[in-house]
Amino acid sequence: MKKFLNSPDTILAESLDGFAAAHADLVVLGPGRQFVRRAGPVPGKVGLLSGGGSGHEPLHAGFVGRGMLDAACPGQVFTAPTPDQILAAAAAIDTGAGVLFIVKNYEGDVMNFDMAREMHAGRSETVLTDDDVAVETSTWSAGRRGVAGTLIVEKIVGAAAERGDDLAALTTLGRRVNAATRSMGVALTSCTVPAAGTPTFTLGDDEIEIGVGIHGEPGRRRERLRGADDLAAGMIGAILADLPAPPPEVLLLVNGFGATPLMELYLMFHAARRELAGAGVRVVRSLVGNYVTSLDMAGCSLTVTAMDEGLAALWDAPVHTPALRWGA
Amino acid sequence: MPTGEAPQRRLIRAVAETIIAHAEELTRLDQAIGDGDHGVNMQRGCAAVLADLDRIGALPWPQALHAAGTVLVMTVGGASGPLFGTLFMQLGKSLPPAPTRADMAGALAGAVAAVKARGKSDVGAKTMLDVLDPVLAALRDGDDDWRTRLPAVAGAAAAATAPMQARRGRAAFLGARSIGHVDPGARSVALMVEAVCTA
Numbered sequence: 001m002k003k004f005l006n007s008p009d010t011i012l013a014e015s016l017d018g019f020a021a022a023h024a025d026l027v028v029l030g031p032g033r034q035f036v037r038r039a040g041p042v043p044g045k046v047g048l049l050s051g052g053g054s055g056h057e058p059l060h061a062g063f064v065g066r067g068m069l070d071a072a073c074p075g076q077v078f079t080a081p082t083p084d085q086i087l088a089a090a091a092a093i094d095t096g097a098g099v100l101f102i103v104k105n106y107e108g109d110v111m112n113f114d115m116a117r118e119m120h121a122g123r124s125e126t127v128l129t130d131d132d133v134a135v136e137t138s139t140w141s142a143g144r145r146g147v148a149g150t151l152i153v154e155k156i157v158g159a160a161a162e163r164g165d166d167l168a169a170l171t172t173l174g175r176r177v178n179a180a181t182r183s184m185g186v187a188l189t190s191c192t193v194p195a196a197g198t199p200t201f202t203l204g205d206d207e208i209e210i211g212v213g214i215h216g217e218p219g220r221r222r223e224r225l226r227g228a229d230d231l232a233a234g235m236i237g238a239i240l241a242d243l244p245a246p247p248p249e250v251l252l253l254v255n256g257f258g259a260t261p262l263m264e265l266y267l268m269f270h271a272a273r274r275e276l277a278g279a280g281v282r283v284v285r286s287l288v289g290n291y292v293t294s295l296d297m298a299g300c301s302l303t304v305t306a307m308d309e310g311l312a313a314l315w316d317a318p319v320h321t322p323a324l325r326w327g328a
Numbered sequence: 329m330p331t332g333e334a335p336q337r338r339l340i341r342a343v344a345e346t347i348i349a350h351a352e353e354l355t356r357l358d359q360a361i362g363d364g365d366h367g368v369n370m371q372r373g374c375a376a377v378l379a380d381l382d383r384i385g386a387l388p389w390p391q392a393l394h395a396a397g398t399v400l401v402m403t404v405g406g407a408s409g410p411l412f413g414t415l416f417m418q419l420g421k422s423l424p425p426a427p428t429r430a431d432m433a434g435a436l437a438g439a440v441a442a443v444k445a446r447g448k449s450d451v452g453a454k455t456m457l458d459v460l461d462p463v464l465a466a467l468r469d470g471d472d473d474w475r476t477r478l479p480a481v482a483g484a485a486a487a488a489t490a491p492m493q494a495r496r497g498r499a500a501f502l503g504a505r506s507i508g509h510v511d512p513g514a515r516s517v518a519l520m521v522e523a524v525c526t527a
Binding site for chain 2: 084135
C-alpha cells in the first residue's frame with residue numbers, strides 16, 4: 001500500500017480537518033467531526049441531509065453548500081455513518097421545515113438512517129437512490145445500489161429546496177429524478193481500504209470488472225479489457241435496455257472512480273455520447289470528473305438521467321459547494 | 329483478571345476481546361465476498377465497549393447488554409453496527425436480572441426477531457441469522473449443558489454458510505460468486521457464542 005498517510009486510524013479525522021479548513025467559507029465541521037454542515041443555515045428551508053461511508057470524495061461533504069446539501073455525515077471508509085451522527089446533523093439543520101434524507105440504497109446506510117429517523121423528533125422524509133443497473137439480482141437481494149446518480153438527485157433537489165419547495169414536493173421530486181436515472185460502472189483496478197492495507201479484490205493486467213459498485217465490491221462479471229468504444233457501447237446498452245424507452249434528452253455524467261485521468265474520462269464521454277446519439281438520445285447537459293469515487297480505484301461509471309425543461313432549469317440553477325460550482 | 333469479576337462484565341469483555349483477536353480473519357472473509365471492512369469495524373466497536381467496560385460491566389445484566397449494544401450501534405457503522413447493536417440491545421430489553429436457560433432462550437428469540445426486522449432478512453440468506461437461528465434452537469430445546477453444546481453448533485452453522493448463495497449484504501451483489509466463502513457476520517456470531525460459552 002502506497003498512500004499519503006500517517007496512520008489508518010487517523011486518516012478520516014485528518015482529512016475532514018483539512019477539508020473544513022480548505023473550505024471554511026462554505027462549510028462548518030460539527031462537534032466530534034460527526035457531520036459537515038453548510039455555513040449559515042437558512043431559516044424556513046427544508047434541510048437536505050446525506051451521508052455514507054468515506055472514500056467516495058467529494059461525495060457527500062463536497063456537495064454541502066448553497067443550492068445542494070445542508071449537511072453530510074461521513075462514516076468510516078466504506079462504512080455507513082452511525083445514527084448518532086445522523087441525528088446530530090438533522091438537529092443542526094432542522095429549522096422547522098423538516099429534513100429530507102437522501103440515502104444510497106445500501107443496507108448499512110438504510111439501517112443507520114432508519115434508526116436515526118426513528119429517533120429524530122422533527123418531520124423527515126427519505127429518498128432512496130438506486131440507480132445502478134448492474135445489480136441484476138434485485139428481485140431477491142436488497143435491491144439496486146445507489147451510485148453516481150445520487151449526485152444528480154442531490155443537485156436537482158438541492159436547487160428546488162433553495163427556491164423554497166416544501167418537504168413533500170422535494171420528496172416527490174427526489175424520487176422522480178432517481179427513477180429517471182441509470183448508472184453502470186466498470187473497474188480497471190481494485191482499491192485499497194487504508195485500514196486493510198491490501199486491495200479488496202485482484203484483477204489481472206488484462207481483466208476488468210463489469211458492473212462494479214463504489215466500494216470495491218465486485219460487479220456482474222469479469223471480462224477481458226477491450227477498446228473504450230466497445231466498453232462504452234456495452235455500458236450505454238445496459239442503461240438503455242433498463243429504461244422503458246430511450247429518452248429524447250438526457251444528462252450524461254461520466255464519473256471517475258478516483259485513479260482514472262480526466263483525459264480518459266473525456267474519451268469515454270465522447271464514446272458514450274456517440275453511442276447515445278446512435279440510439280436517438282441527445283445529451284443536453286453533461287458533467288465529467290471524479291465525483292463519486294472508490295478510493296484509488298481506476299475505472300468509471302456512466303450515468304444517464306432523462307431530462308425535461310423543469311429538471312434542466314434546476315440542474316442549471318446556481319450551486320456553490322466545494323466540489324460543484326456554477327452560476328454563483 | 330480480577331477475581332470476583334461480575335459475570336456480565338466477564339462475558340462482555342470475553343466477546344469483545346475475542347472479536348478483536350480475530351479481526352484480521354474477519355477482514356479476510358469480508359474481502360472475499362464483501363468490501364473488506366467487517367473486521368476493522370467490529371474491532372473498533374469492541375474496543376469502544378472495552379474502553380467503557382468499567383461503566384457497562386457494573387450495570388445489571390439487562391442494562392449492561394443494552395449499553396454494550398448502544399456502544400456498538402454508535403461506533404461500528406455500516407450494516408454490522410445496527411445489526412449487532414440491535415442484537416445486544418434487544419437481549420438487554422428482554423432479559424431478567426438473574427436469567428435461567430429458558431429466560432435466555434426467550435430473550436435470544438426476541439433479539440433474533442429484532443435482527444430479522446432490522447435487516448429485513450431471514451435464515452438462508454447467508455448472514456449472521458444462519459448462526460443465530462440454530463444457536464437459538466439448540467439453547468431452547470437442549471439440556472442445561474448449553475455451554476458445552478453451543479460452540480460446536482455455532483461453528484458448524486457458520487461453516488455451513490460457505491456453500492450458500494448470499495441474498496443479503498454486499499455479498500448478494502456477487503450472486504453465485506458468493507458461494508464457497510464463509511459469511512463474515514456468521515463467523516462473528518460463532519466467535520461470540522464460543523466466547524460466551526468458554527468465558
